[in-house]
Amino acid sequence: MDNLVHTLVLIVNVVAAFAVIVLVLLQHGKGADMGAAFGSGSAGSLFGSSGSANFLSRSTAVCATVFFVTCLVLVFVTSPSGKSSAGAMEGFKPTAAAPSASAPAQIPE
Structure with a gap:
């Protein structure tokens, strides 16, 4: 049942x-009305004279x-159920700390 819900939600998500x-690709940009002002656009469209913006x-x-x-x-x-999640670093095991460089390295002359 859980797998069926996951599949259905995934299909709706992709659609x-x-x-x-x-x-978004069908919509006009902000500069598209400027071309219509100079006669290159048509006043009537598929969605009416008010345009399709709304x-x-x-x-x-x-x-x-x-x-x-x-x-x-x-x-x-x-998400796994019944288990509190600590986030992205949940399974991370810290390694040994690197030695800190408290003083700058001496360059031999």
Whole structure:
């Protein structure tokens, strides 16, 4: 059951990531309206005369939220349960301390 949840959340995560990429590439940049002012752009578009900024920006925000939530769910699903985690350095074994250099090395003349 745990493996099934992990797989489903991972699939939703990848689909949301691709959706965010596509939606960001579909949006106009800040300088895109300048070309339309000089006649190179069209006033009407697929999403209406007001443009697609509102629809695409809201869709991007929804997909980004889904992506971040699925990332957090993946962290909780893949973390070992019943064991307190000390973080990234949990399994680190310190080695013997290197000798400290209190005085600068003497250069023979």
